[in-house]
Every structure is written in structure tokens, then in C-alpha cells.
Amino acid sequence: MSIAITEQPNYAAYSIEELEDVLENIDKQAFPERYQAAKNELASKRATLPPENDADGAHHDEHVARPKWSELHLVTRISNITFLVLIGAMFVSAFTDFIVINGWLDNSNWAIVLLTFAYSAFYYLAIFIDKRHAQFVTKDLRGKMTLFGMPLLAFFLSFSFVDTALPYTLHLASDKQKIERKFAYEKGSGSKHCRHPLLLKENGSLSDGRLCLNQSEHKRLPNKGWVYVKGYESSFGFDIEGYRFR
Numbered sequence: 395m396s397i398a399i400t401e402q403p404n405y406a407a408y409s410i411e412e413l414e415d416v417l418e419n420i421d422k423q424a425f426p427e428r429y430q431a432a433k434n435e436l437a438s439k440r441a442t443l444p445p446e447n448d449a450d451g452a453h454h455d456e457h458v459a460r461p462k463w464s465e466l467h468l469v470t471r472i473s474n475i476t477f478l479v480l481i482g483a484m485f486v487s488a489f490t491d492f493i494v495i496n497g498w499l500d501n502s503n504w505a506i507v508l509l510t511f512a513y514s515a516f517y518y519l520a521i522f523i524d525k526r527h528a529q530f531v532t533k534d535l536r537g538k539m540t541l542f543g544m545p546l547l548a549f550f551l552s553f554s555f556v557d558t559a560l561p562y563t564l565h566l567a568s569d570k571q572k573i574e575r576k577f578a579y580e581k582g583s584g585s586k587h588c589r590h591p592l593l594l595k596e597n598g599s600l601s602d603g604r605l606c607l608n609q610s611e612h613k614r615l616p617n618k619g620w621v622y623v624k625g626y627e628s629s630f631g632f633d634i635e636g637y638r639f640r
Contacts, residue, residue, distance in 0.1 A: 403428065405435040413439065461526045470520040470527045476513050480551035483559035488587040491625075491634035492562045493594070493603035498630065505556045510549045517544050561630040570626040570633075579605070580618045592621065600632055615639070 405413060413436040422429045463471070521528045521541070531537045540547075577594040582604070584590055590612035594603040605621065625635040 402431065405432050408432075408435065410436065410439050460530055466527060467520065467524040469516060470524045473513070473516040473520045476516065477551075480513070480548070480555050483551065483555035486559040486562055487554040487557075490558070490562060491603070491605065492558065492565065492631055493596070493600045493634070494557060494561045494631040495599050495629070496601050497599070498561050499557060499601055502556045506549070506552045509552045509556060510545065513548045513552075514545045517548070562633075565626075565628045565630040565633060568628045568630060570628045572624070572635075573627050574622055574624045575600075575627075575632065577603070577621050577623055578618070579621050581612070581615070594621070594623070603632070603634070605634065605637060 405416070408416065413432050416432045417429065417436065420429050420432065466474070521531060531540065575596075577596055579592040579594055582591045582593040588604060588606040590607045590609055592605040592607060592612070592615075594605055596602060605623065607615075619639070621637050621639055623632075623634055623637045626633045
């Protein structure tokens with residue numbers, strides 16, 4: 395003789411996930427009492443859950459999606475484009491052998507300050523009026539630190555733009571003549587983009603420059619000497635094309 399088991403499950407011992415699984419799979423027609431008991435228990439457990447706290451909000455902020463370009467405010471677009479231009483100026487400074495005229499560098503400080511102020515103003519204005527952009531920028535600690543450090547970063551980037559990238563761009567667009575100049579040199583310390591440099595010393599209209607050599611050529615040269623440099627000169631500077639030693 396078989397005995398039917400009709401004992402009610404102890405839904406109070408179930409987790410929220412287990413109760414949700416029961417409600418998804420139980421036969422409500424065959425076990426209406428069990429279905430209702432599981433439903434009531436799930437509602438009771440959900441009611442005891444604490445409300446979303448600041449930690450949950452911070453976790454949510456970490457997953458704030460970057461706004462699409464079309465969703466950005468015009469001021470934000472201008473700010474972002476300007477930042478990319480300033481970053482690009484660093485590559486121009488690193489990968490070109492261009493010597494700027496002294497007259498340009500003597501009058502560049504005001505332009506650096508003005509550019510720093512203008513970009514910082516656009517950056518903070520974008521944060522103020524573009525709420526989605528502001529939410530994305532401030533979603534983590536690094537972004538919040540950027541709010542305080544951006545003027546300093548803009549000042550640093552403005553040096554490369556004003557002192558090298560801008561005059562180099564104007565040089566490319568202006569009339570040039572091919573000439574050869576004689577420079578005094580001394581060996582300098584290497585960097586990531588120029589491991590074996592010669593520091594060029596010029597007492598005339600040009601500022602000091604840099605010439606990158608290969609290791610063997612750099613090694614066989616004396617620490618100081620003279621080098622003849624060929625290139626294209628304009629009213630903005632001198633773009634090095636080649637060199638020779640006597």
C-alpha cells in the first residue's frame with residue numbers, strides 16, 4: 395500500500411533565488427496552495443531586503459556607459475576635440491626634428507597661458523551643462539581626480555602645442571628654402587623616442603635643437619664638435635632633413 399506525501403515544503407528555508415525558481419517551475423493548477431505559499435514567502439523576503447545604499451550606487455556608477463558622440467553637447471565636443479589636438483601635439487614634438495625660431499619662443503608664454511585657460515573653461519563648462527558626460531567622467535575616483543588636475547595637465551600639453559606643433563604646422567604651410575647650417579653640438583642623454591641624441595647649439599635666430607643618431611654613429615663621435623645640417627628653413631623654424639660631419 396502506497397502512502398501519498400502531501401507535506402508542505404518549508405519555503406521559509408528557501409532563498410530568494412530558490413523561491414523564484416519554484417514559482418517558475420511549479421504547476422499552479424496541481425499545487426495552488428504551494429504556489430501561493432511560495433509567492434507569499436518570496437514577497438516577505440523581498441520586503442526585508444535593505445534599500446539600495448550608496449555602495450550599490452557607486453557600483454552602478456562604475457558601469458555608466460560612455461555617451462555616444464551624437465549625444466554630447468556641442469561644448470563637450472569642442473572640449474574633447476581640443477584635448478585630442480593637444481595630445482597629438484606631443485607626438486609632433488617627439489617624432490619631428492624641427493627647430494623653432496627664438497622669436498617665437500620668446501613670445502609664446504602668453505599663448506600657453508591663454509590656451510590653458512580657454513581649454514580649462516571649456517572642460518568645466520562641459521561638465522556643468524552636459525549631465526550625461528559629467529556622470530561618465532565622475533563615475534570613479536580617477537575621473538573625480540581629473541576634475542582637479544585638468545588645468546595642470548592642460549598647461550603641460552599646451553607647451554608641446556604652442557612651442558612645437560603650431561610653429562611646425564605653420565612652417566609646412568609657408569614658403570621654405572633649402573639650406574645647410576653649421577651647428578655646434580654636444581652629446582645628450584637619451585630618451586624613449588631619441589636614444590642617441592646630439593644637442594644642437596645655435597646662437598643665431600634659431601633655438602637649440604636635437605638630432606637623433608644611430609648607436610654606432612653616436613658612439614664614434616667626440617662628446618663635442620660641429621655638424622652640418624641640411625633642411626628647409628622658413629620664418630617659423632628649420633626642419634632637419636639630413637646631416638654630415640667633417
